[in-house]
Amino acid sequence: MNTNTNIRAKLLISCLDQPGIVSAVSTFLHQYKANIVQSDQYSTDPSGGMFFMRIEFDLFKESYEFNVVREAFEDIASSFDMEWTMDLASRRKKMAIFVSKEDHCLLELLWKWRAGELAVDIPLVISNHLNLKDDVEAYGIPFFHIPVNKANKEEAEQEAISKLYEYDVDFIVLARYMQILSPDFVGTFPKRIINIHHSFLPAFIGANPYAKAFERGVKLIGATAHYVTNDLDEGPIIEQDILRVNHRYTTDQLKVAGRNVERIALSRAVSWHANDQIIVHGNKTVIF
Template sequence: MLTDMPKNRARLLVSCQDRAGIVSAVSTFLFQYDGNIVQSDQYSTDPEGGMFFMRIEFDINLEKTSFLALKKAFQEIASPLNLEWSMTLAHQKKRMAIFVSKEDHCLMELLWKWKSGELYVDIPLVISNHSDHQKSVEAYGIPFYHIPVTKQTKIEAEQEAIDLLKQNQIDFIVLARYMQILSPLFVQTFPYQIINIHHSFLPAFIGANPYAKAFERGVKLIGATAHYVTNDLDEGPIIEQDVLRVNHKYTSSDLRIAGRHIERIALSRAVQWHTSDQIIVHQNKTVIFS
């Protein structure tokens, strides 16, 4: 259960050009503000001019220094070091919206994990271009919005969805088998805040009907890929992938059924890592801290 997060637990993500003194500067700063580091992970692509990435969990004395004051003070050391960074309080739940079409296996996995306390988020709404899952979603006490999408109404439908997301102060979006291609405007409105599950082991079988393509190719492994959405179809930074061994006896339908299990696992892991601030995006790749 991911409940009862410490009120004073904070997370810091840092990325920058690698150079000497970064860890010292950050740890000294936290020490000066009575911060107690409880976990620290770091990764360097190349000590000679490469990129440096770091994730720190630490406890702070909120009676002495407010969180906003701490962030403001950290900016003063981050600027001269050219750090890209984010700092969050662990107990503040991220607000997640789910988009879904007709298939419900990924949707129900996320809802079950949320209900059981395994997924530390708030879910203010679910949006779908079909009404099939309205009763199932509302049974969890979550508002369901049916926004049909056609070629003629796509612009208006996306704007309606964007308005709902902003009204509900959504932090990130999960496409739980939402079978629509989002417009550049939508993607730009929520940069690296949209997680998609693609039902193949990317970069293989990009686009529609990957299980049919996998069957035709006679693959021995099928997979699923959770990734951030960009304007390049199914080519955004990969967060998680998983695979399942199959054989010549599997029909296209068998592959699809088996694949649903992998999709649920890969997507739920990706969402968990995102909500726990374990991911740093650099160019078209991700660094995932354990």
């Protein structure tokens, strides 16, 4: 098969587990002359649980247009009451980055993006401080300074939302953005805001996690990437990672270790989201 004549697409499905789902989906794709190149599935409980599936498939350009196939799949989806998305693998999602003063997560994402390791477009970076303006603009990315304080928080969020709509952003990454987003903001972008938390949630939530970790004499330093919900630091977890430490580490050394693991966990989570490898169900994620 000559892949140069094909269009690669990705299909994500979640629904109640029931007989015939895999057969119906594969038969549908066969009818449209699609070739399945990868298929993953997971069932929470074969007897009435949830069913999750991710398929990558190729369409011959001379056979059927992608939009025709996507529209036709609605009948299959309705018959099984599916939540689903189907998108072209070639479509690069537009990712906005929010950041405050710390640069380690931001620079990790920018470096991976420039190196071609992160398949997204980054149309803008928004910050409540000016510290990282030069770093961002050195990559040729527009930087917008939107100060936030108690008096202007609602106005600042509306300004940020306007910018996100203007640049047609698909999802948002909080790369150590030290502001709590309002329910209105979160509700505008459900399941589309990724945060990195500087501890191994649910331990040490809130402020000063490394000081708390030092006081407890922890032996592992972790970081958690998760989707943002209205419950602070309690959204669906995407990725967690750890580094081993010991009694010789000072609070500052724990912070250095923490920054290293934050970069790793966040970049993985962003990559999985960009590649349509995540299905959110309730307060959990299924990652293929």
